Amino acid sequence: xxxxxxxxxxxxxxxxxxxxxxxxxxxxxxxxxxxxxxxxxxxxxxxxxxxxxxxxxxxxxxxxxxxxxxxxxxxxxxxxxxxxxxxxxxxxxxxxxxxxxxxxxxxxxxxxxxxxxxxxxxxxxxxxxxxxxxxxxxxxxxxxxxxxxxxxxxxxxxxxxxxxxxx
Numbered sequence: 001x002x003x004x005x006x007x008x009x010x011x012x013x014x015x016x017x018x019x020x021x022x023x024x025x026x027x028x029x030x031x032x033x034x035x036x037x038x039x040x041x042x043x044x045x046x047x048x049x050x051x052x053x054x055x056x057x058x059x060x061x062x063x064x065x066x067x068x069x070x071x072x073x074x075x076x077x078x079x080x081x082x083x084x085x086x087x088x089x090x091x092x093x094x095x096x097x098x099x100x101x102x103x104x105x106x107x108x109x110x111x112x113x114x115x116x117x118x119x120x121x122x123x124x125x126x127x128x129x130x131x132x133x134x135x136x137x138x139x140x141x142x143x144x145x146x147x148x149x150x151x152x153x154x155x156x157x158x159x160x161x162x163x164x165x166x167x
Contacts, residue, residue: 006083008084033061051113073114075096078104079101115147136149
């Protein structure tokens with residue numbers, strides 16, 4: 001089976017940026033930097049400390065905020081799509097932190113992190129609780145003993161897990 005053609009494009013409208021990803025199924029709006037999104041990312045970045053692993057680069061909003069957080073020692077991102085990194089570099093002229101191109105779910109490193117930040121689940125309607133659980137399990141394997149998993153929407157998924165008898 002051939003490699004799926006993947007494209008990333010960042011468009012600007014009214015001073016905001018919108019990241020579109022096309023995985024061969026037509027374009028999907030993946031991320032945007034409108035004020036409410038940036039505020040959510042600020043909340044996550046403010047909780048982070050030490051060595052941080054971010055899962056998915058997006059447009060680098062949380063990476064920039066993490067870099068500005070004096071409690072954060074290092075920022076490493078694992079991004080599955082080199083096209084996203086290339087497009088961010090083209091549009092913004094830089095990427096923040098160290099970037100590893102690869103699949104988070106098979107990412108293997110001896111380094112352990114104080115925080116793992118995730119925002120890679122597409123469906124926040126609660127249908128992807130299993131995807132969230134898989135993410136959390138992989139993230140835990142990369143954490144230092146007292147590390148924490150942070151992520152947009154994780155409180156909601158944790159609520160759903162509790163409602164359904166744990167997880």
